[in-house]
Amino acid sequence: MDLRKTEENIFKGLMIASTLAIALCTGLILVTIFVKGFSALSIDMITQTPKGGFYLGKEGGILNAIAGSLYLASGATFLSFCMSMPVVVYMNVYAKRNSGFVSLVRFFLDIMSGIPSIVYGAFGFSIMLLLGLRASLLLGIISVAILIFPLMCRAIDEIFKMIPDELGDVSYSLGATKFETGFKVLVRQAMPGISTAILLSFGRAIGDAATVLFTAGFTDSLPGSLLRPIATLPLAVFFQLGTPVAEVKERAYASALILTIIVLAISIIARFLCRKFTVHIIK
Amino acid sequence: MFEKRIFIDRTAEKLTFLMASLSCILLVIIAWGLLKRSFPIMEEKSLADLLLTSSWKPLKGNFGFLPFIMGSLYVTAVAMMIAVPFSILTSIYLSEYAGRRIKNAAEPVIDLLAGIPSVVYGVWGILTVVPFVKYLAGLFGVFTTGYSVLSAGIVLAIMIFPIIINLSTEIFQSIPLELRNASLSLGATKWQTVKFVLIPKAMPGIIAAIVLGLSRAFGETMAVLMVAGNVAQTPGSLFDPAYPLPALIANNYGEMLSIPLYDSALLFAAFILLGIVLVFNIISKIILLRITRNTQ
Numbered sequence: 001m002d003l004r005k006t007e008e009n010i011f012k013g014l015m016i017a018s019t020l021a022i023a024l025c026t027g028l029i030l031v032t033i034f035v036k037g038f039s040a041l042s043i044d045m046i047t048q049t050p051k052g053g054f055y056l057g058k059e060g061g062i063l064n065a066i067a068g069s070l071y072l073a074s075g076a077t078f079l080s081f082c083m084s085m086p087v088v089v090y091m092n093v094y095a096k097r098n099s100g101f102v103s104l105v106r107f108f109l110d111i112m113s114g115i116p117s118i119v120y121g122a123f124g125f126s127i128m129l130l131l132g133l134r135a136s137l138l139l140g141i142i143s144v145a146i147l148i149f150p151l152m153c154r155a156i157d158e159i160f161k162m163i164p165d166e167l168g169d170v171s172y173s174l175g176a177t178k179f180e181t182g183f184k185v186l187v188r189q190a191m192p193g194i195s196t197a198i199l200l201s202f203g204r205a206i207g208d209a210a211t212v213l214f215t216a217g218f219t220d221s222l223p224g225s226l227l228r229p230i231a232t233l234p235l236a237v238f239f240q241l242g243t244p245v246a247e248v249k250e251r252a253y254a255s256a257l258i259l260t261i262i263v264l265a266i267s268i269i270a271r272f273l274c275r276k277f278t279v280h281i282i283k
Numbered sequence: 284m285f286e287k288r289i290f291i292d293r294t295a296e297k298l299t300f301l302m303a304s305l306s307c308i309l310l311v312i313i314a315w316g317l318l319k320r321s322f323p324i325m326e327e328k329s330l331a332d333l334l335l336t337s338s339w340k341p342l343k344g345n346f347g348f349l350p351f352i353m354g355s356l357y358v359t360a361v362a363m364m365i366a367v368p369f370s371i372l373t374s375i376y377l378s379e380y381a382g383r384r385i386k387n388a389a390e391p392v393i394d395l396l397a398g399i400p401s402v403v404y405g406v407w408g409i410l411t412v413v414p415f416v417k418y419l420a421g422l423f424g425v426f427t428t429g430y431s432v433l434s435a436g437i438v439l440a441i442m443i444f445p446i447i448i449n450l451s452t453e454i455f456q457s458i459p460l461e462l463r464n465a466s467l468s469l470g471a472t473k474w475q476t477v478k479f480v481l482i483p484k485a486m487p488g489i490i491a492a493i494v495l496g497l498s499r500a501f502g503e504t505m506a507v508l509m510v511a512g513n514v515a516q517t518p519g520s521l522f523d524p525a526y527p528l529p530a531l532i533a534n535n536y537g538e539m540l541s542i543p544l545y546d547s548a549l550l551f552a553a554f555i556l557l558g559i560v561l562v563f564n565i566i567s568k569i570i571l572l573r574i575t576r577n578t579q
Contacts, residue, residue: 117504119553
């Protein structure tokens with residue numbers, strides 16, 4: 001009897017310990033990034049582009065990378081959304097119930113969402129070689145859009161699946177076509193979920209480095225054209241960290257902090273929106 | 284007006300079907316694109332030559348991937364050894380023991396962990412894990428820079444915590460309450476219920492979660508690139524540097540066009556990586572599909 005109690009207590013202790021360890025790790029990551037980043041953070045960092053000798057510790061900031069990342073992530077999220085919506089509407093409105101084809105599409109999307117981003121980068125690169133292009137914002141947008149497409153598509157799909165059938169039935173009974181039901185009625189019901197999915201995909205897009213390494217290149221100037229390379233925040237962190245100059249390394253920490261703040265803000269907004277929109281939903 | 288609406292509907296049906304089919308074909312296109320680019324190197328060398336030799340001298344035309352494959356395996360193995368016990372214990376705690384308040388507090392923490400970009404994990408690894416491993420190695424009397432298999436393993440383990448925890452918590456929660464009640468009413472303690480009833484029942488799902496984490500760890504690039512040390516040799520101990528496959532691809536993109544066959548070799552590496560990860564993902568997905576089919 002006693003032995004059972006002891007075993008219970010030992011394992012419960014272990015469980016609490018590992019839960020705490022994970023929470024502690026999260027805290028440690030945030031504290032480290034914030035403490036290290038803040039000391040190097042300045043107004044210049046976010047309002048200026050790199051000046052001559054920036055990577056040797058001279059003046060300048062990483063506005064090029066912040067702007068580049070925002071352009072890239074917005075473009076990729078938009079493109080990916082345009083790819084996702086038709087697929088989701090097909091799977092949930094047009095296709096027959098329990099269609100084998102739909103299960104197949106879901107299966108492929110799930111498998112694709114596990115493919116590492118470096119593979120998407122390498123694929124983008126092989127496309128680049130095939131067409132004889134150079135790294136550019138457009139190519140970066142396309143590669144990152146493909147990277148986040150399976151995630152976004154399945155996330156929105158799950159939202160559509162949860163919409164009660166009655167809503168569609170009501171729409172059909174009023175004479176609406178499937179197109180109108182899918183794109184005008186169900187979309188509204190799914191809006192909170194869709195906006196969360198979009199924001200989370202945006203967060204994923206802005207934090208990804210391995211894909212843009214191959215396809216978007218890097219530059220010290222602000223993004224100007226779709227066909228020119230751009231700088232991105234994760235790569236700015238990576239490259240600054242790679243230099244031997246202490247001051248530049250400090251700036252890498254500050255850049256990492258900026259990236260973390262952007263990602264955190266996005267996930268907080270996503271949570272907030274999710275809660276706020278839920279009020280308007282027909283249960 | 285009526286006909287126009289029908290026309291739009293019909294056209295949309297065809298277009299959306301086309302998009303859905305395309306999303307299946309996308310995977311095939313990616314695999315084919317990488318494979319096509321790796322043909323030049325596969326014509327020059329045999330597959331065994333590429334995968335089983337350790338000489339990596341692109342300038343001399345030697346492309347032996349063994350050290351990189353071993354590096355990936357070592358780093359992933361260490362990550363799994365750390366991540367599995369912690370994540371499974373945590374998910375049992377969150378689904379069986381913890382109260383509502385702890386659950387509500389844990390959810391955003393795990394989401395946060397999942398959302399941190401890998402480059403930030405890399406920065407944290409350099410700032411915290413690498414010095415820690417260096418210190419740890421000092422205690423054993425080993426000299427290391429800290430950039431090692433162990434550092435990469437620790438960082439990776441933290442990165443895959445959320446994947447394993449979320450999925451296995453979901454699996455535990457999908458087990459019907461009656462099973463727990465039956466066990467408890469027979470006088471079993473809570474832990475006995477977990478050990479003899481819930482864990483066997485959840486086993487396939489837990490395995491699927493672990494495999495999914497494994498595939499994520501295997502393909503993770505930036506964080507590993509930043510802390511693994513990147514020395515092209517098969518690591519001999521935990522404190523030796525490793526050079527995993529994804530790090531190799533990411534690190535050499537700049538010079539690969541200036542050396543013959545180099546680009547082909549790296550895209551071949553990407554193809555291998557894709558192949559391995561796909562196998563893991565498909566296994567995990569099939570297990571999960573079986574579970575949902577059985578519970579329905």
